[in-house]
Amino acid sequence: MTIGLTIRALEESDPPIMSRAFAAIGWHKPVAQYERYLAEQHAGDRAVFVASVDGEFAGYVTLVWQPRYPYFRERGIPEVQDLNVLPQFRRRGIASRLVDAAEGVAAARVAVVGIGVGLHPGYNAAQRMYVLRGYVPDGQGVAYDTRYVSEGELVRFDDELALYFTKRVRESVSSVSPTAERG
Secondary structure (H helix, E strand, O other): OOOOEEEEEOOOOHHHHHHHHHHOOOOOOOHHHHHHHHHHHHHOOEEEEEEEEOOEEEEEEEEEOOOOOHHHHHHOOOEEEEEEEOHHHOOOOHHHHHHHHHHHHHHOOOOEEEEEEEOOHHHHHHHHHHHHOOOEEEEEEEEEOOEEOOOOOOOOOOOOEEEEEEEEOOOOOOOOOHHHHHO
16 A cells, blocks of 8 residues: 555646656646546546545546447446556556546446456556456457457557456446346
8 A cells, every 4th residue: 555645536737737747758648638538527427536646646547437348338337447657656556546446436336347458568567457356358359449359350459459358346236237237
């Protein structure tokens, strides 16, 4: 557990801070992306959780209630998306705490939550973390940009090539369809 760790909802002042932090490590994450997340949070379409350590921005994750991925969307399964922890804050349990926050909010409304993870080596740590947290493949195979990949189809091996997982976060929820509860 990281001492001084705070996890809270995305606030109006966060987008430029987040964008600058990622620019400092060479990642292009524009302010507009976080402003869109903020608008989606206000609309109730996305929940955004921001982690800070001793007041310094450390990372974030989002929870999308109506994801683009067809299997999740059709079953009312919200998706944990865009988990990012700055390199200097990794290996301190921050990513797990962020996912805990997203799963906790999801569990108040649904029985199952989903997550997609890239297949290239840049996602090795995430792949391992999700399996250790109890996520299992959804059984639909590999997707590229949320579209199922057919056997024999050639696709680009980049961030859009992913495998999707689900996890039961609650035993029963009356507002979730029986199909979604089976997850």
